Amino acid sequence: DIQMTQSPSSLSASVGDRVTITCRASQGISNYLAWYQQKPGKVPKLLIYAASTLQSGVPSRVSGSGSGTDFTLTISSLQPEDVATYYCQKYNSAPWTFGQGTKVEIK
Amino acid sequence: EVQLLESGGGLVQPGGSLRLSCAASGFTFSSYAMSWVRQAPGKGLEWVSGISGGGGSTSYADSVKGRFTISRDNSKYTLYLQMNSLRAEDTAVYYCAKGVSNWGRSYFDFWGQGTLVTVSS
Numbered sequence: 001d002i003q004m005t006q007s008p009s010s011l012s013a014s015v016g017d018r019v020t021i022t023c024r025a026s027q028g029i030s031n032y033l034a035w036y037q038q039k040p041g042k043v044p045k046l047l048i049y050a051a052s053t054l055q056s057g058v059p060s061r062v063s064g065s066g067s068g069t070d071f072t073l074t075i076s077s078l079q080p081e082d083v084a085t086y087y088c089q090k091y092n093s094a095p096w097t098f099g100q101g102t103k104v105e106i107k
Numbered sequence: 108e109v110q111l112l113e114s115g116g117g118l119v120q121p122g123g124s125l126r127l128s129c130a131a132s133g134f135t136f137s138s139y140a141m142s143w144v145r146q147a148p149g150k151g152l153e154w155v156s157g158i159s160g161g162g163g164s165t166s167y168a169d170s171v172k173g174r175f176t177i178s179r180d181n182s183k184y185t186l187y188l189q190m191n192s193l194r195a196e197d198t199a200v201y202y203c204a205k206g207v208s209n210w211g212r213s214y215f216d217f218w219g220q221g222t223l224v225t226v227s228s
Binding site: 001032034036038043044045046049055085087089091092093094095096097098099100101 | 142144151152153154157166167168169202207211212213214215216218219220221
């Protein structure tokens with residue numbers, strides 16, 4: 001099965017900073033990659049699908065890129081409401097594996 | 108408005124069984140794959156099992172294969188997860204999640220609020 005590895009596992013940044021999270025697949029998955037945000041105590045929320053397509057309602061400071069095995073999630077200007085854990089997920093085929101998550105905090 | 112409401116969680120002894128349900132509304136249930144995703148306390152998301160819109164295709168994580176069975180009743184707009192031979196490591200919040208297609212290449216656009224399963228003696 002394809003494994004999904006995120007880095008870093010956690011990060012702390014200041015409001016207004018640019019934040020980048022990386023997700024690597026152990027085999028190529030084309031662009032079948034989604035990103036989810038889970039705020040503390042809340043249900044996961046879809047942010048991005050097809051590696052770079054923003055789900056409706058997601059702020060434009062969030063973006064995704066990549067194809068094949070290497071993907072990134074970028075928040076161009078970190079805001080307090082972005083404090084959350086972010087997960088990538090591959091969906092080219094079952095099993096629809098998640099990365100281990102990246103916890104984002106405000107410095 | 109899409110709504111997913113899980114039920115059936117609770118405390119069960121190791122080796123015991125439990126059946127989770129997820130009542131869906133607000134979309135044509137039979138047209139979409141559904142999955143169960145779990146989250147152990149303080150841990151990340153783990154996909155557990157998925158089923159196609161018609162119910163003819165299923166898939167399981169290795170960690171639950173042979174112990175869990177996913178099913179659906181499209182006439183009742185309800186998804187199920189039968190969990191047998193439960194272990195302490197199955198303790199988690201279990202979410203049902205709606206896929207965006209009938210099967211295959213399907214990420215999850217809506218999630219339920221989750222139901223907590225605790226396996227302990």
